[in-house]
Amino acid sequence: MNSVPFDQLDGQIWFNGEFVPWKDAKIHVLTHGLHYASAVFEGEKAYGGRIFELRAHTERLIASGRALGFQIPYSADEIDEACNELLKRQGFTDAYVRPVAWRGSEMMGVSAQHNRINLAIAIWEWPSYYGSIEQRMKGIRLDMAEYRRPDPKTAPSRAKAAGLYMICTISKHAAEAKGYSDAMMLDWRGRVAEATSANIFFAKDGVIHTPEADCFLNGITRQTVIRLARERGIEVQERAILPEELDSFTECWLTGTAAEVTPVSEIGPHRFTPGEMCRKMMEAYTAEVTPKLATAEAAE
Numbered sequence: 001m002n003s004v005p006f007d008q009l010d011g012q013i014w015f016n017g018e019f020v021p022w023k024d025a026k027i028h029v030l031t032h033g034l035h036y037a038s039a040v041f042e043g044e045k046a047y048g049g050r051i052f053e054l055r056a057h058t059e060r061l062i063a064s065g066r067a068l069g070f071q072i073p074y075s076a077d078e079i080d081e082a083c084n085e086l087l088k089r090q091g092f093t094d095a096y097v098r099p100v101a102w103r104g105s106e107m108m109g110v111s112a113q114h115n116r117i118n119l120a121i122a123i124w125e126w127p128s129y130y131g132s133i134e135q136r137m138k139g140i141r142l143d144m145a146e147y148r149r150p151d152p153k154t155a156p157s158r159a160k161a162a163g164l165y166m167i168c169t170i171s172k173h174a175a176e177a178k179g180y181s182d183a184m185m186l187d188w189r190g191r192v193a194e195a196t197s198a199n200i201f202f203a204k205d206g207v208i209h210t211p212e213a214d215c216f217l218n219g220i221t222r223q224t225v226i227r228l229a230r231e232r233g234i235e236v237q238e239r240a241i242l243p244e245e246l247d248s249f250t251e252c253w254l255t256g257t258a259a260e261v262t263p264v265s266e267i268g269p270h271r272f273t274p275g276e277m278c279r280k281m282m283e284a285y286t287a288e289v290t291p292k293l294a295t296a297e298a299a300e
């Protein structure tokens with residue numbers, strides 16, 4: 001657990017266009033986003049003072065809001081500028097960036113046509129994992145989740161919407177209670193989908209396999225890792241993967257802004273041995289997120 005609760009950290013938060021002291025960035029208990037999950041958010045990482053794929057995250061935030069039926073009242077340029085300015089003010093080079101948009105308190109009921117759309121951005125320090133590749137190669141253990149990723153006909157399943165995380169927290173808590181690090185979720189059809197906050201990849205015979213992102217978040221890290229693999233001449237198949245296939249794969253890893261590339265050693269009864277493909281993708285991703293100037297300076 002974080003030794004200091006998140007509402008007690010220091011610095012500033014960007015709140016509806018103003019930089020306010022961290023402890024003053026408060027909302028009322030009668031906030032629609034809290035009661036009805038009318039909230040969307042992003043998770044971004046800064047490496048060496050640069051937010052990786054900032055514009056892609058900002059565009060996804062705006063698109064997630066639209067999927068919930070609201071327009072965030074700031075342009076992508078304004079949101080990017082706010083993130084960059086806040087990162088400077090917070091004084092971190094390696095950090096986590098959390099924009100969140102939500103419906104306010106003007107109406108309290110399922111209908112919230114006239115509620116203000118709020119946007120806040122918080123940034124906290126997140127030291128980089130450079131150098132810990134060997135430790136991560138041990139792999140983490142995943143349980144099988146009870147809940148499934150929903151049919152796109154039952155929820156805006158590709159948005160980064162707060163409501164979709166209800167089953168993620170339930171599944172992650174259940175897995176942790178059994179001593180696992182996380183849980184792998186199937187989708188509504190019973191196909192392999194993703195972990196509770198990261199996408200999933202497998203490898204066998206030099207080929208990478210990953211579920212098609214047709215009912216869950218098409219992670220920006222996922223897209224980056226697919227591109228990096230293909231640039232290296234590695235075949236990547238995006239396809240339906242059935243749980244019965246899991247034993248046929250030799251390697252497995254998760255991808256996500258927070259997870260980066262995290263090797264997996266177990267999913268329920270299935271075993272994997274993190275090997276060359278995990279290592280190659282971890283190294284490629286680390287090189288990709290590292291600002292080129294910082295890389296050049298570090299080499300001097």
Ligand SMILES: Cc1ncc(COP(=O)(O)O)c(C=O)c1O
Nearest residue numbers: 197198199217219220221256257
């Ligand atoms: C449910 C879920 N899937 C996948 C991802 C990976 O997305 P990204 O690589 O854009 O961080 C995340 C993390 O944001 C997530 O919460």
